[in-house]
Amino acid sequence: xxxxxxxxxxxxxxxxxxxxxxxxxxxxxxxxxxxxxxxxxxxxxxxxxxxxxxxxxxxxxxxxxxxxxxxxxxxxxxxxxxxxxxxxxxxxxxxxxxxxxxxxxxxxxxxxxxxxxxxxxxxxxxxxxxxxxxxxxxxxxxxxxxxxxxxxxxxxxxxxxxxxxxxxxxxxxxxx
Amino acid sequence: xxxxxxxxxxxxxxxxxxxxxxxxxxxxxxxxxxxxxxxxxxxxxxxxxxxxxxxxxxxxxxxxxxxxxxxxxxxxxxxxxxxxxxxxxxxxxxxxxxxxxxxxxxxxxxxxxxxxxxxxxxxxxxxxxxxxxxxxxxxxxxxxxxxxxxxxxxxxxxxxxxxxxxxxxxxxxxxxxxxxxxxxxxxxxxxxxxxxxxxxxxxxxxxxxxxxxxxxxxxxxxxxxxxxxxxxxxxxxxxxxxxxxxxxxxxxxxxxxxxxxxxxxxxxxxxxxxxxxxxxxxxxxxxxxxxxxxxxxxxxxxxxxxxxxxxxxxxxxxxxxxxxxxxxxxxxxxxxxxxxxxxxxxxxxxxxxxxxxxxxxxxxxxxxxxxxxxxxxxxxxxxxxxxxxxxxxxxxxxxxxxxxxxxxxxxxxxxxxxxxxxxxxxxxxxxxxxxxxxxxxxxxxxxxxxxxxxxxxxxxxxxxxxxxxxxxxxxxxxxxxxxxxxxxxxxxxxxxxxxxxxxxxxxxxxxxxxxxxxxxxxxxxxxxxxxxxxxxxxxxxxxxxxxxxxxxx
Numbered sequence: 022x023x024x025x026x027x028x029x030x031x032x033x034x035x036x037x038x039x040x041x042x043x044x045x046x047x048x049x050x051x052x053x054x055x056x057x058x059x060x061x062x063x064x065x066x067x068x069x070x071x072x073x074x075x076x077x078x079x080x081x082x083x084x085x086x087x088x089x090x091x092x093x094x095x096x097x098x099x100x101x102x103x104x105x106x107x108x109x110x111x112x113x114x115x116x117x118x119x120x121x122x123x124x125x126x127x128x129x130x131x132x133x134x135x136x137x138x139x140x141x142x143x144x145x146x147x148x149x150x151x152x153x154x155x156x157x158x159x160x161x162x163x164x165x166x167x168x169x170x171x172x173x174x175x176x177x178x179x180x181x182x183x184x185x186x187x188x189x190x191x192x193x194x195x196x197x
Numbered sequence: 198x199x200x201x202x203x204x205x206x207x208x209x210x211x212x213x214x215x216x217x218x219x220x221x222x223x224x225x226x227x228x229x230x231x232x233x234x235x236x237x238x239x240x241x242x243x244x245x246x247x248x249x250x251x252x253x254x255x256x257x258x259x260x261x262x263x264x265x266x267x268x269x270x271x272x273x274x275x276x277x278x279x280x281x282x283x284x285x286x287x288x289x290x291x292x293x294x295x296x297x298x299x300x301x302x303x304x305x306x307x308x309x310x311x312x313x314x315x316x317x318x319x320x321x322x323x324x325x326x327x328x329x330x331x332x333x334x335x336x337x338x339x340x341x342x343x344x345x346x347x348x349x350x351x352x353x354x355x356x357x358x359x360x361x362x363x364x365x366x367x368x369x370x371x372x373x374x375x376x377x378x379x380x381x382x383x384x385x386x387x388x389x390x391x392x393x394x395x396x397x398x399x400x401x402x403x404x405x406x407x408x409x410x411x412x413x414x415x416x417x418x419x420x421x422x423x424x425x426x427x428x429x430x431x432x433x434x435x436x437x438x439x440x441x442x443x444x445x446x447x448x449x450x451x452x453x454x455x456x457x458x459x460x461x462x463x464x465x466x467x468x469x470x471x472x473x474x475x476x477x478x479x480x481x482x483x484x485x486x487x488x489x490x491x492x493x494x495x496x497x498x499x500x501x502x503x504x505x506x507x508x509x510x511x512x513x514x515x516x517x518x519x520x521x522x523x524x525x526x527x528x529x530x531x532x533x534x535x536x537x538x539x540x541x542x543x544x545x546x547x548x549x550x551x552x553x554x555x556x557x558x559x560x561x562x563x564x565x566x567x568x569x570x571x572x573x574x575x576x577x578x579x580x581x582x583x584x585x586x587x588x589x590x591x592x593x594x595x596x597x598x599x600x601x602x603x604x605x606x607x608x609x610x611x612x613x614x615x616x617x618x619x620x621x622x623x624x625x626x627x628x629x630x631x632x633x634x635x636x637x638x639x640x641x642x643x644x645x646x647x648x649x650x651x652x653x654x655x656x657x658x659x660x661x662x663x664x665x666x667x668x669x670x671x672x673x674x675x676x677x678x679x680x681x682x683x684x685x686x687x688x689x690x691x692x693x694x695x696x697x698x699x700x701x702x703x704x705x706x707x708x709x710x711x712x713x714x715x716x717x718x719x720x721x722x723x724x725x726x727x728x729x730x731x732x733x734x735x736x737x738x739x740x741x742x743x744x745x746x747x748x749x750x
Contacts (some may be wrong), residue, residue, distance in 0.1 A: 056362070118354070143357050171211065
């Protein structure tokens with residue numbers, strides 16, 4: 022489903038070749054596909070049919086669409102595609118965190134849209150595990166994002182130990 | 198004060214290296230200015246009218262003398278020998294070359310400082326009561342919570358691409374000196390019913406073009422639940438705050454659109470859900486942080502040092518200084534001293550390298566090495582023995598830093614305005630200077646008493662004009678600078694937005710207009726204990742508005 026100029030990367034920064042996911046327009050037939058991605062609107066309208074078919078199902082969430090409506094069906098949804106139409110729109114970060122921490126969603130959460138190296142660090146922490154990256158030098162971009170910080174302050178979906186959990190020894194008396 | 202451990206130090210170093218790489222990519226042409234802009238704005242670097250401006254974070258306004266010396270060193274080496282303390286308790290350097298920025302950040306990191314999140318659509322540097330840990334009216338020191346917020350908000354995985362910037366302020370005293378009700382989130386630490394600390398949480402205050410006093414969204418939030426609650430409030434904002442219009446993107450617009458009750462219910466629902474999802478924040482970490490803010494080793498002293506009182510009786514000038522520039526301390530025999538960066542004719546908040554170094558020396562000598570930056574653009578030595586006040590005052594006097602006008606009419610907040618700022622419509626600094634010169638007589642100013650004048654050069658309100666007892670807003674009318682006057686704003690626990698009066702006035706008429714208002718106040722006040730703002734609230738603004746506009750020649 023990745024655009025030609027995009028590269029699809031997994032959570033380790035490896036290129037995924039042969040992306041199996043096919044994005045469907047709301048009126049396109051589903052027949053003949055192994056894995057389809059539909060809009061939330063289509064999912065809600067055709068839920069029972071879509072869930073009964075033997076393809077793998079993904080749902081695309083736009084920034085103004087939260088994951089709540091999918092909650093009862095998340096066990097039968099394989100992937101959530103979270104759209105970032107513009108770089109500065111950070112709503113998708115909340116979507117991913119809610120999916121991981123509230124609904125314990127274990128399928129793929131893919132960041133699609135205007136994704137560049139500067140968001141990658143945050144996307145990884147928020148629980149994304151697939152990225153349609155626009156940087157040409159995707160390997161360097163991913164490495165840059167992954168290697169930038171060895172310390173984080175918050176617990177997040179990447180399970181990196183926050184600084185407070187790594188701090189072993191309280192400061193000695195009399196220090197201020 | 199807080200000291201970095203290896204983790205804090207590593208994170209700042211890694212961020213510095215990352216930004217140095219971004220600067221190098223810009224300088225080599227790999228990044229265009231358009232691509233570089235969002236990156237530099239995540240690290241406090243602005244392109245102003247004449248040069249780059251670097252805004253350095255001073256977390257909750259707390260500095261030690263080594264840090265202040267380092268700031269002086271940056272001013273000397275890379276700027277024009279001065280810096281500008283801001284209404285956000287930060288410092289700005291106005292004449293920076295892009296190529297020098299990595300070295301400046303290295304110098305800052307050497308003293309546990311940085312410029313992270315001093316700009317951009319993220320959680321900005323947290324601010325606090327500048328007398329925290331010192332003020333007599335304090336219930337509990339807010340700084341450990343401010344430090345907790347600093348760490349939690351740094352490179353936050355969910356809240357680094359918010360609809361707009363986000364400012365959090367904390368106080369732990371009964372008198373609010375941190376303007377908490379005028380912030381995106383204002384936190385007032387107080388005793389709960391059983392005596393354990395709780396927060397009153399105000400959300401949706403702010404100034405700018407649509408000013409609001411923040412409504413109380415949650416009272417009695419258990420203090421140990423603070424981060425979860427903040428996370429819930431930020432999530433509601435991140436998901437539902439407007440992103441279609443830059444001017445309607447702050448949380449105040451969301452709170453106002455939903456209404457405080459509905460907003461509060463949404464945050465509460467998110468908060469309750471979050472509490473079940475993640476383990477509670479470990480209390481050991483707050484204890485660890487609190488340890489750094491233990492009181493310095495105060496001596497046990499009598500409340501009124503007799504020698505200090507005798508010196509006040511002997512020196513009228515010293516006594517004048519003490520009347521305005523001291524604040525009551527929680528420890529008997531100590532006081533907090535305001536060093537007003539408001540010399541008559543000076544630029545509010547500007548401080549030369551030599552002045553910073555002098556203040557650093559005095560902080561080490563007399564104030565357990567601590568300095569505070571106030572949102573009113575002054576500096577504070579928080580813990581001074583009464584017995585040392587005279588020597589301190591003499592040293593300040595010798596350095597030209599003993600202007601006895603803290604809280605008086607010439608203690609003016611002003612944004613940089615059109616002298617520096619890309620966004621400004623009018624100049625602020627010359628207006629502040631002209632008003633201060635009009636009220637240069639310190640005895641007369643003392644007789645007038647507390648008056649807070651705040652000046653902004655544009656509607657973004659960096660000079661807090663909405664919260665001024667007298668607020669002044671610069672506007673551009675067909676290429677000419679005009680100034681709108683507002684009356685009755687205040688930034689304390691009775692926060693209020695000032696009311697616009699009549700038509701704007703040209704700059705040269707402002708000092709006369711202010712003087713007429715003050716004359717009217719002096720004629721109408723009940724006695725010298727009735728402050729300007731009290732008289733204004735008792736009488737309504739009409740008599741003052743008349744004086745402002747109808748006395749004009």
